[in-house]
Amino acid sequence: MANSMVGANNLHYLAKNRDCNVPILSNISFDVPKGGICLIKGASGSGKSTLLSCVSGLLKPSSGDVYLNGESLYKLNDKERSVLIRDNVGFVFQDFKLIPSMSVLDNICLPSLIKSNLKKDETYSNAEKLMSKLGLSTLANARPQMLSGGEQQRVSILRSILKEPTLLCCDEPTGNLDVSKSEDVKEMLHRLSNQFQVTLLIVSHDNIFNDIASQKLNLVDGRLDPS
Ligand SMILES: Nc1ncnc2c1ncn2[C@@H]1O[C@H](COP(=O)(O)OP(=O)(O)OP(=O)(O)O)[C@@H](O)[C@H]1O
Numbered sequence: 001m002a003n004s005m006v007g008a009n010n011l012h013y014l015a016k017n018r019d020c021n022v023p024i025l026s027n028i029s030f031d032v033p034k035g036g037i038c039l040i041k042g043a044s045g046s047g048k049s050t051l052l053s054c055v056s057g058l059l060k061p062s063s064g065d066v067y068l069n070g071e072s073l074y075k076l077n078d079k080e081r082s083v084l085i086r087d088n089v090g091f092v093f094q095d096f097k098l099i100p101s102m103s104v105l106d107n108i109c110l111p112s113l114i115k116s117n118l119k120k121d122e123t124y125s126n127a128e129k130l131m132s133k134l135g136l137s138t139l140a141n142a143r144p145q146m147l148s149g150g151e152q153q154r155v156s157i158l159r160s161i162l163k164e165p166t167l168l169c170c171d172e173p174t175g176n177l178d179v180s181k182s183e184d185v186k187e188m189l190h191r192l193s194n195q196f197q198v199t200l201l202i203v204s205h206d207n208i209f210n211d212i213a214s215q216k217l218n219l220v221d222g223r224l225d226p227s
């Protein structure tokens, strides 16, 4: 589809255990248009994080494929897939995955510096502007492990936004935030979709995203609930 940003076609993921394969995702097909906001819900253990990992190129599915901006993600070789992901996909991990030996500001800038030809000064100055919007300015030189869970979560969100992805995958992006900070994050994500046509895949138990979602997927034991 011309307007498709990301989708899956008959995706399966089997986890290999010693003596058997455990189905984690089965027969998943969906499509999200450019600028769409897709909200993924489901009970703990239903496969939400596994699905986001497959869709964003981090985990190879056992069968089926993922389409990203017209490319068949898992038909590309590893180098081509890495470049496509580097240039298009931002990811907010459920467990943040900040680098402990780097300052907060360096963590936020790293993916943008790897991706773009922007000058280092410009990247750092853009990062500082974003940090002030989410109340993180005073933490620029701290190490991530000194921050609260909510602060680390906001840092990981800024890291993903700064690199200006065309697809942003967010795994429980408000899981550690209070209502007011969650509203700030929601507003920021909504603006990315409205103004810059960034496509969002959001895994969340938080009802806060219900009113901005353009489509909803419900996972039940690794399958899409048709209701
Ligand atoms: N490599 C693996 N081997 C065996 N089981 C796995 C493997 N990876 C994931 N699982 C299982 O797959 C299921 C789905 O895990 P996943 O992390 O995707 O769930 P989730 O919906 O994100 O849960 P939560 O809401 O708690 O974050 C879980 O039962 C998990 O134990």
Ligand SMILES: [Mg+2]
Binding pocket: 048, 049, 050, 094, 171
């Ligand atoms: Mg999860």
